[in-house]
Amino acid sequence: MILAIESFDKRSTNDFNSSIPVVTDSLLIIKKQIGSFAKKKDYGNAIYYSKKLLKKAEMLSDSTIISNALWRQGFYFKRLDKLDSAYFYFDKAYSINIKLKDSIAVGDRLLDMANIQKSLGDYNGSMITAIDGLKYLDGSNEVESTFGLYQTISVAQKELGNYKEALRWNNKIFSLLKNHPAYIIDKESAHTIKITRANILAKQNEFAVSYGILDSIVKNSEGKNQFQYARAICNLGYYKWLENNNNLESESLLLNSLQIRQALNTASGLISSNVHLAEYYFDTDKAKALNYAEQAFSNSKEINNSVAILESLDLVLPLKKELGLDVSEEAILYSNVQNKLEKTKQSIRSIYAATKYDNDTLEKKNLVLLAQVAIREKQGIIVLSIAGLLLFLIGFIIYYKNQQKKREQLEQNYKTELRLSKKIHDELGNDIHYLMTQVQKDPEYHSLPQSGVILNSLDGVYKRIRDISKDFTPINTDNKFGDDFTMLLNSYSSNTIKIITKEIPEDFWNPVAKQTKIELFRVVQELLTNMKKHSSATLVAITCSKNNKEYTIKYVDNGIGFNQKETSLGIGMKNAENRMQDINGSINFETKPNEGVSATITFSI
Numbered sequence: 371m372i373l374a375i376e377s378f379d380k381r382s383t384n385d386f387n388s389s390i391p392v393v394t395d396s397l398l399i400i401k402k403q404i405g406s407f408a409k410k411k412d413y414g415n416a417i418y419y420s421k422k423l424l425k426k427a428e429m430l431s432d433s434t435i436i437s438n439a440l441w442r443q444g445f446y447f448k449r450l451d452k453l454d455s456a457y458f459y460f461d462k463a464y465s466i467n468i469k470l471k472d473s474i475a476v477g478d479r480l481l482d483m484a485n486i487q488k489s490l491g492d493y494n495g496s497m498i499t500a501i502d503g504l505k506y507l508d509g510s511n512e513v514e515s516t517f518g519l520y521q522t523i524s525v526a527q528k529e530l531g532n533y534k535e536a537l538r539w540n541n542k543i544f545s546l547l548k549n550h551p552a553y554i555i556d557k558e559s560a561h562t563i564k565i566t567r568a569n570i571l572a573k574q575n576e577f578a579v580s581y582g583i584l585d586s587i588v589k590n591s592e593g594k595n596q597f598q599y600a601r602a603i604c605n606l607g608y609y610k611w612l613e614n615n616n617n618l619e620s621e622s623l624l625l626n627s628l629q630i631r632q633a634l635n636t637a638s639g640l641i642s643s644n645v646h647l648a649e650y651y652f653d654t655d656k657a658k659a660l661n662y663a664e665q666a667f668s669n670s671k672e673i674n675n676s677v678a679i680l681e682s683l684d685l686v687l688p689l690k691k692e693l694g695l696d697v698s699e700e701a702i703l704y705s706n707v708q709n710k711l712e713k714t715k716q717s718i719r720s721i722y723a724a725t726k727y728d729n730d731t732l733e734k735k736n737l738v739l740l741a742q743v744a745i746r747e748k749q750g751i752i753v754l755s756i757a758g759l760l761l762f763l764i765g766f767i768i769y770y771k772n773q774q775k776k777r778e779q780l781e782q783n784y785k786t787e788l789r790l791s792k793k794i795h796d797e798l799g800n801d802i803h804y805l806m807t808q809v810q811k812d813p814e815y816h817s818l819p820q821s822g823v824i825l826n827s828l829d830g831v832y833k834r835i836r837d838i839s840k841d842f843t844p845i846n847t848d849n850k851f852g853d854d855f856t857m858l859l860n861s862y863s864s865n866t867i868k869i870i871t872k873e874i875p876e877d878f879w880n881p882v883a884k885q886t887k888i889e890l891f892r893v894v895q896e897l898l899t900n901m902k903k904h905s906s907a908t909l910v911a912i913t914c915s916k917n918n919k920e921y922t923i924k925y926v927d928n929g930i931g932f933n934q935k936e937t938s939l940g941i942g943m944k945n946a947e948n949r950m951q952d953i954n955g956s957i958n959f960e961t962k963p964n965e966g967v968s969a970t971i972t973f974s975i
Contacts, residue, residue, distance in 0.1 A: 396426065397423065397426060397427070397435060400419055400422055400423045400426065401423065403419045404416050404419045404420055404423065404442060407419065408446065411449075413446040413447075413449045413450050414450070416442070416446045417442075417443055417446045417447065417450075420439050420442040420443045420446065421439075421443065423435065423438070423439040423442065424436060424439035424440065424443070427439055433466055433469065433470055434470065436466055437463045437466040437467055437470065437472075437475065438463075440459050440460075440462045440463035440466065441459070441460065441463040441479070441482075443455075443459040444456045444457070444458070444459035444460035444462075444463065444482060445482075447459060448482075448486065451673060451674050451675065453486050453489060453490060453714065454714045456482075456486055457483055457486045457487075460479050460482045460483050460486070461479075461483060463475075463479050464476055464479035464480065464483070467479060473506040473507070473510070474506070474507065474510055474512050474515070476503070476506040477503045477504070477506040477507040477510075477512065477515050477516075477519070478515050479503075480499055480500065480502055480503030480506070480519075481500065481503055481515055481518050481519050481522065483499050484496045484497075484499040484500035484503065484519065484522045485522060487499060488522055488525060488526060489675075489677065490676070490677065490711060490714060491529075491676075491677045491711065493525075493526040493527075493529045493530050494526070494530065496522060496526045497522070497523050497526040497527065497530075500519045500522040500523045500526070501519075501523060503515075503519050504516070504519050507519070511550070513546060513547070513550045513553040514553075516546060517543045517546050517547065517555075517559075517563070520539050520540075520542045520543045520546065521539075521540075521543060521562070521563055521566065523539045524536050524537075524539035524540040524543070524566055524570070525566060527539060528566070528569060528570050528573065533570055533573050533574045534574075536570045537567070537570050537571070537574075540563065540566060540567050540570060543563050544563075557595065557598075558595075558598070561587055561591065561595075561598045561601075561602075564583050564586075564587060565583075565584070565587065565601060565602065565605060567583060568580040568581075568583040568584050568587075568605060568609075569605065571583070572605075572609040572612070575613075577609060577610075577613045580609055581606065581609070581610070584602050584603075584605055584606045584609075585606070587599075587602040588602045588603055588606065596630055596633075596634060597634060597636065597639070599630065600626075600627045600630035600631050600634070600639060600643075601627075601639065601642075603623045603626055603627045604623070604624060604627035604628075604631075604639075604642060604643055604646060606623055607619070607620045607621070607622070607623025607624040607626075607627065607646070608620070608624065608646045608649075608650075610623070611624075611650055620650065621650065624643065624646055624647050624650060625647070627639075627643050628640070628643040628644065628647060631643050637669050637672055637673045638673070638675075638678075640665070640666075640669045641666050641669045641670055641675075641678050641681075641682070644662045644663070644665040644666035644669065644682075645662075645663070645666045645681060645682060645685065647659075647662040648660070648662040648663035648666060648682075648685045648689075649685070652685070652689070656689055656692055656693055657693065659685070659689055660686065660689040660690065660693065663682055663685035663686045663689055664682075664686060666678070666681075666682035666685070667679065667682035667683060667686055669682075670682050676707050676710060676711040676714070677711065679703075679707050680704065680707055680708060680711070683700055683703070683704045683707075686700055687700055687701065687704065845887065845888050845891050847884040847887045847888060849876075849880065851879050851882075851887050851891075852874055852876060852878060852879050854891070855874075855879070855891065855894075856871070856874070858891065858894065858895060858898070859871050859894075859898070859912055862898040862899075862901070862902060862910070866908060867901075867902065867907060867908060867909075867910065868908065868909050868910070869910050869912065870909070870910065870911045870912070871911070871912045871913065871914075872913055872914070874914050878914065878916070881919075881975050882921070882975055883953075883975065885953065886953045886955075886973065886975070889949040889950070889952060889953050890923070890953070890971070890973070892946075892949055893946045893949050893950060893957065893971060894912070894923065894925075894971075896942045896943065896945060896946045897925055897946065897969060898910070899942065900942050900943060901927055901929060901967070904929075904930075905927055905929025905930055905931075905966075905967060906929050906930050907927035907928050907929030907930075907966065907967075908928060909927065909928045910925070910926070910927045910928075911924075911925075911926045911927075912924070912925050912926075919974050919975050920972065920973075920974050921972065921973055921974070921975065922970065922971065922972050923970075923971040923972075924968075924969075924970055924971075925967075925968065925969040925970075925971070926966065926967070926968045926969075927966050927967050928966045929966050929967060930963070930964055930966075931961040931962050931963050931964060931965045931966050931967055932961055932963060932967075933962070933963050934959065934961060934962075943959075950971065950973065953973055954973065954974065955971065955972055955973030955974070956971070956972050956973075957969055957970070957971045957972075958970045
């Protein structure tokens with residue numbers, strides 16, 4: 371027996387032992403309180419005391435009572451039609467039962483959960499959960515839970531339109547009962563599985579067999595069980611109408627069922643009768659059909675059954691529309707209920723993921739084989755992992771070498787540009803300047819009529835050489851790059867060309883690699899040079915921005931532009947494209963004649 375010490379003071383051992391309260395008695399008192407509220411259908415208080423029971427059990431670390439307390443909360447939440455909460459607590463109890471290795475209790479909880487999914491219209495989810503529950507009851511003598519799971523699967527298959535499968539699972543129930551003659555099924559459950567069978571057969575157009583089953587229930591329940599009697603004659607009337615729309619007996623059977631259910635005041639029964647009567651009168655008397663559909667709708671709202679609400683609105687909306695009545699309120703409610711129902715289904719699906727019963731059975735039969743396969747698979751995984759790691763390392767090394775080679779190539783290109791620039795400036799430029807000086811000194815030169823043209827041409831060539839040299843001067847790639855970049859932009863500003871740019875933060879360029887800065891500088895320089903030579907622009911706007919690791923430079927001018935389809939890019943712009951490709955970036959142009967040029971430069975660090 372588990373004991374709890376609620377208070378402690380210095381007493382003799384005998385006094386202490388005699389004062390220890392028996393926790394079991396405390397738990398029994400709480401259980402009796404729960405039962406008392408449940409009998410009164412005061413499920414709110416039943417839940418409250420179930421939570422007290424749970425706290426008490428958690429204090430004692432008694433997993434069996436914890437599981438029981440969780441199950442009770444699920445049970446009473448279901449009675450309040452709060453199905454998502456009910457499912458949550460059933461799932462919690464299921465998890466405890468798994469840890470306790472109580473397979474029968476696990477199967478029972480999965481049955482509870484499958485029935486909730488069925489009530490929500492999630493027939494696929496219900497079927498999968500129920501099938502998973504069977505593996506825990508496999509080989510046990512738990513007839514009631516097993517046939518409950520069979521029944522749930524059968525109904526789910528029927529609702530999904532898989533009538534052969536539905537009948538197969540229904541047959542399993544009868545085979546199970548036959549194999550366990552000692553088990554006595556209660557009449558309520560017996561009628562339920564028989565009516566399910568009749569419903570499946572009617573869906574397969576086996577009306578005669580279906581009627582035989584329903585007639586048998588009618589005879590056995592008439593004057594004894596009005597609930598089952600009303601249910602049987604309702605189904606009988608409905609299927610007789612489905613088989614023959616002119617069957618005069620159908621109407622009286624349906625109306626008789628409704629009358630009995632009104633006296634019994636069973637909401638689920640009233641919904642069924644009213645829905646069937648609305649369908650019966652749908653084509654012949656729409657006003658009467660609407661009356662029954664609205665009654666079904668009202669009954670559905672009373673018990674807050676989302677599936678029943680949608681089913682009744684499926685009749686109310688078209689009937690109101692055909693009668694020229696306003697349907698806006700019902701349409702909005704339909705949408706809201708449908709969304710709520712779908713969210714509840716998704717919430718429930720996320721709580722528990724089922725596995726198939728057949729796969730589990732196969733695993734049990736081939737346990738040794740599967741263990742061997744698992745070992746081989748682990749060995750294979752290790753080998754593949756090693757191979758994968760080696761391939762990754764090889765790939766990384768190749769990538770690193772390629773990147774290193776690319777960086778070296780870019781650096782070499784940069785050094786070549788600087789060397790050529792120096793050579794042009796120091797040698798070719800100086801030679802032309804010397805030639806100009808010698809020509810000016812020559813007395814015969816001044817007597818030539820074209821002397822001014824020659825000198826001006828030489829002067830022009832000299833200035834172009836100085837410009838080329840200037841374009842390829844060394845670029846500062848440290849923390850002063852930003853200053854040099856701003857100076858570059860400002861150097862193209864003049865009395866006729868205005869350069870607009872935003873102030874760039876000091877640390878803006880810090881994360882950018884050295885070689886990327888060089889290539890970027892040259893690309894922007896080429897854009898501005900091209901603008902000055904060809905565009906006739908008076909206004910240029912350049913902005914720099916970054917988003918995480920992606921940098922963007924936007925260039926826009928108001929020049930003459932060009933036709934991209936007819937005009938190919940010049941050597942300078944082609945070089946700019948090549949430079950951007952070298953640093954895994956891009957430059958995109960947008961232009962039209964007389965509408966300026968827009969260029970977007972992007973690259974990542």
